[in-house]
Amino acid sequence: xxxxxxxxxxxxxxxxxxxxxxxxxxxxxxxxxxxxxxxxxxxxxxxxxxxxxxxxxxxxxxxxxxxxxxxxxxxxxxxxxxxxxxxxxxxxxxxxxxxxxxxxxxxxxxxxxxxxxxxxx
Numbered sequence: 001x002x003x004x005x006x007x008x009x010x011x012x013x014x015x016x017x018x019x020x021x022x023x024x025x026x027x028x029x030x031x032x033x034x035x036x037x038x039x040x041x042x043x044x045x046x047x048x049x050x051x052x053x054x055x056x057x058x059x060x061x062x063x064x065x066x067x068x069x070x071x072x073x074x075x076x077x078x079x080x081x082x083x084x085x086x087x088x089x090x091x092x093x094x095x096x097x098x099x100x101x102x103x104x105x106x107x108x109x110x111x112x113x114x115x116x117x118x119x120x121x
Contacts, residue, residue: 021049028120034099035061037120044120052096057120062112065092065101072105 017036018027025038031046037057038047046054046061054061070089072082082089082105090104090112104113 023047023051029118031061031116032101034094034101037118048094048096048099048101050094050097050099052094057118060112060114062092062102062114064095066095067092 014027014030017030021027021036023038025040025047027036027038028044029037031037034049035054036047036049037044039045040047040053044057046057046064048054054064068091070091071084072087072089073084075081075089086107087105088108090106091100092102092104093100106113
């Protein structure tokens with residue numbers, strides 16, 4: 001019973017998002033704030049709510065984003081925050097609208113973190 005209610009709620013939310021965005025492409029998954037997986041011409045792609053397309057959903061969308069490596073002391077001056085010799089704040093922005101999509105606090109040289117891998121096939 002709870003699973004049915006959860007599914008109905010998700011479908012209702014997706015339908016509301018579809019109306020709000022006004023896209024022709026069907027929303028398959030609301031991935032995170034600003035990002036959706038949609039179906040376009042038989043392909044599943046990641047798309048920002050501004051319409052910018054990041055490409056195939058199986059490729060991490062971060063590779064299509066604008067990336068800014070930031071010194072932690074720019075955010076947390078003084079003794080608080082991470083040590084900039086060890087850590088970088090990596091900010092990901094949409095090239096289409098400039099929305100901040102994600103931030104990672106990682107050691108220098110670490111590849112992008114991929115939080116989720118979906119198999120929609």
